[in-house]
Amino acid sequence: MSDNKDKVYLIGAGPGDTDLITVKGAKILKQSDVVIYDYLVNLDILKKYANPKSELICADSLTLKRYSNGFSKRQDLINKLIIKKVKEGKKVVRLKNGDPFIFGRANEELKSLLDNKIKFVVIPGVTAATGASCFSGIPLTSRDVSSSVVFITGHQATERDMNWEAISKIDTIVIYMGAENLKDIFDKLIKSGIDSNKPVAIISNATKINQNIIISSLKKIDRIKAESPAIIIIGDVVKKEKYFNWFKKSKKILFTGLSEERFFEDGIYFHIPFIEIKPLSDYSNLKNILKEIETYDWIVF
Numbered sequence: 001m002s003d004n005k006d007k008v009y010l011i012g013a014g015p016g017d018t019d020l021i022t023v024k025g026a027k028i029l030k031q032s033d034v035v036i037y038d039y040l041v042n043l044d045i046l047k048k049y050a051n052p053k054s055e056l057i058c059a060d061s062l063t064l065k066r067y068s069n070g071f072s073k074r075q076d077l078i079n080k081l082i083i084k085k086v087k088e089g090k091k092v093v094r095l096k097n098g099d100p101f102i103f104g105r106a107n108e109e110l111k112s113l114l115d116n117k118i119k120f121v122v123i124p125g126v127t128a129a130t131g132a133s134c135f136s137g138i139p140l141t142s143r144d145v146s147s148s149v150v151f152i153t154g155h156q157a158t159e160r161d162m163n164w165e166a167i168s169k170i171d172t173i174v175i176y177m178g179a180e181n182l183k184d185i186f187d188k189l190i191k192s193g194i195d196s197n198k199p200v201a202i203i204s205n206a207t208k209i210n211q212n213i214i215i216s217s218l219k220k221i222d223r224i225k226a227e228s229p230a231i232i233i234i235g236d237v238v239k240k241e242k243y244f245n246w247f248k249k250s251k252k253i254l255f256t257g258l259s260e261e262r263f264f265e266d267g268i269y270f271h272i273p274f275i276e277i278k279p280l281s282d283y284s285n286l287k288n289i290l291k292e293i294e295t296y297d298w299i300v301f
Helices: 023-030 045-050 070-087 107-113 130-137 165-166 179-189 218-225 236-243 284-294
Strands: 008-013 034-037 053-059 092-096 117-124 151-155 170-174 199-204 213-215 230-234 252-255 268-271
Touching: 008 023, 008 107, 023 045, 023 092, 023 117, 034 045, 034 130, 053 284, 070 092, 070 107, 092 179, 107 117, 130 170, 130 199, 130 230, 165 179, 179 199, 179 218, 199 236, 213 236, 230 236
Parallel strands: 008 092, 008 117, 034 053, 034 092, 151 170, 252 268
Antiparallel strands: 170 230, 199 213, 199 230
């Protein structure tokens, strides 16, 4: 069986909760030599699943600028880094928040790999939109109020021509990365004919223990302070949050032990182990303690 390392895995890390990465994605992380991850990826995922010997590189540490004019330079550096690590014979994982093919900017990286005759495999992930939807109790589709959904990216919405009239007619609108441009986006939608009373949900830190939801309407944008990263959902489906928001209604329990998470309990367990068991580099002191203990008639703990 050949050991072909000349291959890259693009993996979706999911929206934040460490357990929302796919089983396959977690298995591949355990075999990696290098993980190049985006800044939105929950670092606990790396602690939990990545090979302890893996080299962990945050893609955003390559340049200071994330968007606008800095993006092309940053992407070029990421592409070169991936290729460099592959050529070194490393097992490389490119870890992206959510799903690699939903505003994950995978196209440029895949093209670079093709140009350099490097094989790749793409592992899907739970999207930020579906994570925010499910953990807020807001279905993106519902037979009674929504049979269509559109995803748009907020930080590009003000930089390019978009068919706002068509978008405004979609039942449910989901906006990624739009917290900083909400007023401009909402104004464009209202001018394009959407009802200014249309309900809006802003979900920050979706699927994490500190998830926060703001429910409002398009016309009340001046009163809204959105926290990034956030998913914005616009449409009548937002009204269902008050019925279906199981996450907000559930008791949150921080579990610090070593055993596995408990699911069929009263509440939601967030597992953050405070204890770690590792082998000692030198057992001589332990041996001395054990020899001393052997001389005791009894021991009280």
